[in-house]
Every structure is written in C-alpha cells, then in structure tokens.
Amino acid sequence: MSVTNVVEMLFGLIPLLDKVKESINESSGAIPRASVQLSSVSKATEMATVEILNVLDRMTERIATAEQSLETIKQGHRGGSEVDAAVASVESALGETRQDSLNIAMTLQVQDITSQQIAGVSHLIESVRQQLLNALGLLDQKGPERLAWPGAKAAEQTHFDANAIYTSSTERQDSADAIIKQWNKADNE
Amino acid sequence: MATVKFLVVDDSLTMRRIVVNTLKTIGYTDMIEAGDGKEAMAKLLSEGADFLITDWNMPEMNGLELSRWVRSAPQLAAMPILMVTTRGNKEDVIEAMKVRVSNYIVKPFTAQGLKDKIDAIMKTVDMKPA
Numbered sequence: 001m002s003v004t005n006v007v008e009m010l011f012g013l014i015p016l017l018d019k020v021k022e023s024i025n026e027s028s029g030a031i032p033r034a035s036v037q038l039s040s041v042s043k044a045t046e047m048a049t050v051e052i053l054n055v056l057d058r059m060t061e062r063i064a065t066a067e068q069s070l071e072t073i074k075q076g077h078r079g080g081s082e083v084d085a086a087v088a089s090v091e092s093a094l095g096e097t098r099q100d101s102l103n104i105a106m107t108l109q110v111q112d113i114t115s116q117q118i119a120g121v122s123h124l125i126e127s128v129r130q131q132l133l134n135a136l137g138l139l140d141q142k143g144p145e146r147l148a149w150p151g152a153k154a155a156e157q158t159h160f161d162a163n164a165i166y167t168s169s170t171e172r173q174d175s176a177d178a179i180i181k182q183w184n185k186a187d188n189e
Numbered sequence: 190m191a192t193v194k195f196l197v198v199d200d201s202l203t204m205r206r207i208v209v210n211t212l213k214t215i216g217y218t219d220m221i222e223a224g225d226g227k228e229a230m231a232k233l234l235s236e237g238a239d240f241l242i243t244d245w246n247m248p249e250m251n252g253l254e255l256s257r258w259v260r261s262a263p264q265l266a267a268m269p270i271l272m273v274t275t276r277g278n279k280e281d282v283i284e285a286m287k288v289r290v291s292n293y294i295v296k297p298f299t300a301q302g303l304k305d306k307i308d309a310i311m312k313t314v315d316m317k318p319a
Contacts, residue, residue: 049203057210102300105210109297112201113275116246159200159246164275164296172277172295173302179282180293 024136031129035122042115049111056101063098070094113166120162193316194219196238198229198255199273200247204296208242208273211300215307216319226250230258233265239316240307245274245281256288269310273298 074087165172197208197220205222212220221236223229225247232238241259243252250258252272259265270290274281277295285293291310294302308318 046201046203050206053203053206053210102211102214105207106297106299108203109207112199112204113296115201116275159248159251161246161275163278165277166297168297173298175279176277176282176293176295179279180286183283183286 021136024132028129028132028136031125034125038118038122042118045111046115049108052108053105056105059101060098063094067094110166113164116160116164117162119160123160123162192219193217194221194237194239195242196221196223196229196232196240197242198223198226198247198252199244200224201244204244211303214300215304226252226255229255233259239268241268241270242273243270245272245276253285253288256290260289267314269314271306271310
C-alpha cells in the first residue's frame with residue numbers, strides 16, 4: 001500500500017468518525033428523555049394505585065356498615081326460614097366481597113415491584129448513556145462535560161431491587177423460611 | 190383488641206397503605222408510618238413503637254441500617270423487627286439474619302402470611318397477638 005493510499009484512507013475515515021459521533025450524540029441525548037418518561041410511568045401508577053386503595057377503603061367501610069345493619073335486622077327478627085335464609089345469603093355475600101377487596105389490595109403490591117423494576121431499567125440505561133458519552137469524549141474531548149444532567153444523579157440515587165419479581169409462587173418465601181429456620185436452629189445450639 | 194403499636198417503614202406509599210390496611214384487617218389499630226430509615230429513627234425516638242415492620246431498599250437510610258441501629262440502641266434493642274422486602278436471595282436473608290431481624294417476608298405477601306409472621310414473632314417476645 002502506497003503512502004497516497006494510506007492518506008486517502010485516513011481522509012475517508014474522518015467523515016465516518018463524524019457519523020459515529022453524531023449517532024452516539026443522538027442516542028445519548030435520547031436517554032434522559034426515556035428516563036424521565038419511565039419515572040413518570042412509576043409516578044402515574046403509584047397515584048392510580050393509591051386511588052384504587054382509597055376506593056377499596058370506602059368499600060370496606062360500607063361493608064362494615066352493611067354488616068352492622070344486618071346484625072340489627074337479625075336481632076329484631078323473630079324467625080322465619082325465608083328471612084333467615086336471605087340474611088345468611090347477604091352475610092355470605094358481604095364476607096366474600098370483603099375478602100375480594102382485600103385480595104385486590106394485596107395484588108396492588110405489583111405497583112411497588114414494577115416501580116423497582118422500572119428503576120432498575122432507568123439505572124441500566126443511564127449506565128449505557130455514560131458509556132456512550134465516554135466513547136464520545138474520546139472522539140471530541142467534550143464527553144465528560146455532557147455527563148451532568150439532573151436525572152443522572154437521581155438515577156444513581158434511586159434505591160431499588162432490580163431483581164424484584166411479582167409472582168404468586170411461594171418458592172422465594174419458602175426458601176427464606178428454610179434459611180431462617182436453619183439460622184435459628186444453629187443459633188440455639 | 191390488641192394494643193401493640195406498629196411502625197411501618199417503606200418508601201412506597203402503596204406498600205405502606207397495603208401493610209397498614211392489612212394490619213387493620215387482622216385487628217390492630219395503632220400504626221404509625223415512615224418513608225425511610227431516618228424518618229423511622231426520628232419517630233421511634235419521639236413517638237415510640239412496639240413492633241417494627243420495615244422495607245429494605247429505601248433512600249437516606251435503608252431497612253438493614255435501620256435494623257442495625259435499633260439493635261444497637263439500648264432502649265429499643267429488644268423490639269421485634271419484621272423485614273418485608275422484594276429481596277429473596279439467600280445472601281440477602283442471611284445478611285438480614287446477621288443484623289438479627291426477627292423474621293423476613295418476601296414481597297408480594299398475603300394477608301395470612303403477614304399475620305402468621307407477626308403471630309410467630311409475638312409468641313417469642315410474650316406479646317398478645319390480635
């Protein structure tokens with residue numbers, strides 16, 4: 001390869017490097033927007049979940065009032081199989097509704113768990129952004145200046161469990177219980 | 190009605206509401222809340238509590254650090270601590286046991302699961318369950 005060929009090749013590389021730099025710049029610039037959007041998803045789901053919990057609280061209060069009224073009816077009633085059966089049926093329906101509302105409330109733990117998963121993703125894409133900016137810094141020496149944006153620090157400070165899982169399986173709890181049992185046994189010996 | 194005073198610590202408002210509502214369903218009436226370990230420390234010192242239910246991952250001070258502080262504070266050291274967390278790895282459970290938490294619940298939990306753990310802890314410290 002002649003010197004002329006090498007010089008031509010180097011000149012050809014410059015626009016290519018510019019394109020790489022531009023592409024990295026665009027990608028890293030989009031990440032803060034993605035982080036903000038993910039954060040707003042978590043906030044919105046928390047607000048909606050709290051709203052649902054408020055409704056469930058009101059339902060529980062109404063069930064308690066209905067149960068008290070039913071008790072009054074039972075005390076004032078002198079018997080009669082049809083009325084007894086109706087009262088028993090309403091009692092049963094109220095009990096089941098109370099249990100259902102409790103089950104709904106427990107299921108809403110999914111909001112906390114998905115928030116932690118989202119925080120984990122935010123943290124991950126922030127790491128990717130920093131890597132991209134480091135690469136960009138090698139190309140134009142301005143990368144480190146771009147590292148600072150308010151969301152970056154927030155993403156770093158977020159406290160989450162990236163391995164949080166929403167599951168109805170009791171496997172993880174059973175495993176924890178077994179460890180605790182073993183620990184306590186060893187502690188007592 | 191049992192008169193045990195619970196301190197529920199979690200940075201998630203949703204989780205605090207769920208734990209408090211579950212405690213009410215079980216039959217407890219006296220609950221206070223904190224959003225992180227530091228706030229919990231302040232509440233324990235100013236308002237007191239009989240039973241601590243804490244998350245692990247929290248800003249400012251996490252549940253593990255809070256538990257460590259409780260165990261080192263002479264007036265609080267014997268307080269029952271129930272860790273309620275998404276962290277279910279073996280290493281996590283062992284780390285919590287090293288800090289001497291009383292028991293450990295992996296989220297998501299059931300109302301019955303929470304009740305069983307509270308009852309079991311209360312049995313060991315001579316408290317009366319609801």
